[in-house]
Amino acid sequence: MTFIPGRAFSRCRPPAFYRKRFPAEPLRSARFVLLCVMAFAPLKASAETLHEALIRAWTADPETHSAAVDAQAAHKTARAVDSWFPAGPLLAGEYLDDHFIGSKVGYTTYQGSVSVPLWLPGQGSATVRSAEADEAVATARGKVRKLLTGVQLLDLISSATILQKELANLEMTGILLDHVTRTSRRALQAGEIGGADHDAVVAEREDLESQIADRRQALDNTRAQIEVMTGTDAVPDLMTLDGRVLTARTVALDPRNDPRIEMAEAQSRSAKATYDVAKHSYMPNPEIGVQVMRQEQYGSPWDTQVGVQFQVGLPSEAQNAPKLMNGVKAIGAADRDAELARRNVRVEYRRIRSQLTSALDILHHSQITQKALDDRATQLERAWQVGEMPVIEYLRARRAALDARQRSAQADVIWHAAIVRVMLMAGQTP
Secondary structure, eight states, X not given: OOOOTTHHHHHHOOOHHHHHHSOSSGGGOHHHHHHHHHHHHHHHHTOSOHHHHHHHHHHHOHHXXXXXXXXXXXXXXXXXXXXXXXXXXXXXXXXXXGGXXXXXXXXXXXXXXXXXXXXXXXXXXXXXXXXXXXXXXXXXXXXXXXXXXXXXHHHHHHHHHHHHHHHHHHHHHHHHHHHHHHHHHHHHHXXXXXXXXXXXXXXXXXXXXXXXXXXXXXXXXXXXXXXXXXXXXXXXXXXXXXXHHHHHTTOOOOXXXXXXXHHHHHHHHHHHHHHHHHHHOSSOOOEEEEEEEEEEOTTOSXXXXXXXXXXOOOOOHHHHHHHHHHHHHHHHHHHHHHHHHHHHHHHHHHXXXXXXXXXXXXXXXXXXXXXXXXXXXXXXXXXXXXXXXXHHHHHHHHHHHHHHHHHHHHHHHHHHHXXXXXXXXXXXXX
């Protein structure tokens, strides 16, 4: 049999329209039906919006609930300590009787008192400010937790979206290689190509299948983590948000508005307020009250007495100094954490800006590269089919085009995710 380049292949090639869009004999291909089902399945799972997913995650997050409980408790504490006295009244009573020792005098004493503690100068207002500072810390902690939960969910959604796009690219490339595999098999049976070329096509197709299986497993794991956070494994559509939403909402990427810095500064103020309480608590709280004493004795004209009771403990340096020094250390640690938080947030904000810019640049260049490599792969496929190019060159070109598509998909998702992260850092819900 004489091999005429291009003749044997031209008889089995489908028209150009179908070759670019569908595999050969799609209605009789179970694989094509399966790919169609898998292609339309994510559309059904993406009905939930990103806004709904974030609300679900925040509602289900136990840390967010705990921070809300702490804020409510701190608010009630601040209202409770804003009182006349630092503690409740104290009751005391005594009963003395000499009959228990066999005395014949008949001397009996009843004694009772009620007293209340008093605030030291400036102690009451300092205690109120400390409780209000604790409330501010709890509120800021809730905001930080919402940010962390939102970023965690955003990372999962971004990963799932990238995996979905990569799966679509792999499956599309798989459809193209299926056609090449069938063509190569017929050419091998006809003796028009060698076994090495056919083996290279089969190996490339099988490697593609392993990548598809790996991406599917990763996507299932990611969707399971999304389900843990939101109660559903639906992957929200991340690609509907673009830079116009930042302009419409006048989102300003200012590190000073970041809830992590707000929390660090609130903790610093809380430490200073606690130190202020310790500074005004230099001695035990004095107590003042009323005392009543009744004495029963034979022939005594005065059997009842009423008086004022006052009790105060003197300052002790051994007790005050450790409390003050603990407050000083707490202030130092809080100021240190606040400064570190400012530095870390500034670095992260700069990284987000750079990521957004670089992702757009990568997307622009990768799309141009993708188109060029797709055209090159198509041209090499035609050259291989007419015998002008070895199949290995076509496979390399198809692999390069696939890599460009994957980079383009990743960059496309990254810059959309960066926009959502900017909104979360600005305290807004996408």
